[in-house]
Amino acid sequence: ADRDAGRRTAVVCQACHGLDGLSKNPEAPNLAGQVESYLVKALRDYRSEARRNESMNIVAKDLSDADIENVAAYYASIPIEVVPP
Amino acid sequence: ADRDAGRRTAVVCQACHGLDGLSKNPEAPNLAGQVESYLVKALRDYRSEARRNESMNIVAKDLSDADIENVAAYYASIPIEVVPP
Structure with missing residues (x-):
């Protein structure tokens, strides 16, 4: 998958999910x-x-298989660290 | 919500989601x-x-409303840090 292409696709996602992958809306x-x-x-x-x-x-509805794979790869690639409770 | 109760409820979730909230299975x-x-x-x-x-x-199926609220509060409370790409 092409993460850079995924980042461009993520332009339609960022309003709710952010480009950083952190939710911008409680839903x-x-x-x-x-x-x-x-x-x-x-x-x-x-x-x-x-x-x-x-x-x-x-x-x-308008995402192609490639768009889906790329945007998924993009968000999955954003590193997160968990501080176990 | 009661996070400690949520942690106890999470015992049924941990096989796939982990007690630390990190996926243990690709699905x-x-x-x-x-x-x-x-x-x-x-x-x-x-x-x-x-x-x-x-x-x-x-x-x-067997989760009560309280179970759902508690386990959601538990997992939501696990701190994560994102390193924006």
């Missing part, structure tokens, strides 16, 4: 460092409407 | 530091089967 999850295959599956399910969310079904 | 997302309201919605949707996932529909 939107953080995406930074998320599991790549999980992001690909979520986007495919939003595109096919197997998974329902008004905004995401609209946003995902 | 399972990281939960550490995730948006609390997003986690509550996801669990409710899995419980009502508005959102389909074999394992999660089973796990969520």
Whole structure:
């Protein structure tokens, strides 16, 4: 996957998810460092409407398979560190 | 919400999501530091089967509203740091 292309695609995601992958809206999850295959599956399910969310079904409708793989790779690649409680 | 109770509830989640909220399986997302309201919605949707996932529909079936709020608060409270790319 092409992370740089993913970063360009992420322009449509950033309003809710941020380019840094930190949520900008209480309904939107953080995406930074998320599991790549999980992001690909979520986007495919939003595109096919197997998974329902008004905004995401609209946003995902126009994404190609490559867009999905690239944007998933981009967000998954944002390093996060967890401080275990 | 009661995070300690949430940590006890998380015993059923840890196999896939870890107690530290870092995914232990490629189908399972990281939960550490995730948006609390997003986690509550996801669990409710899995419980009502508005959102389909074999394992999660089973796990969520027995969760009470309090369990859901507590475990969401627990995972949301795990601090993460993002190193913006």
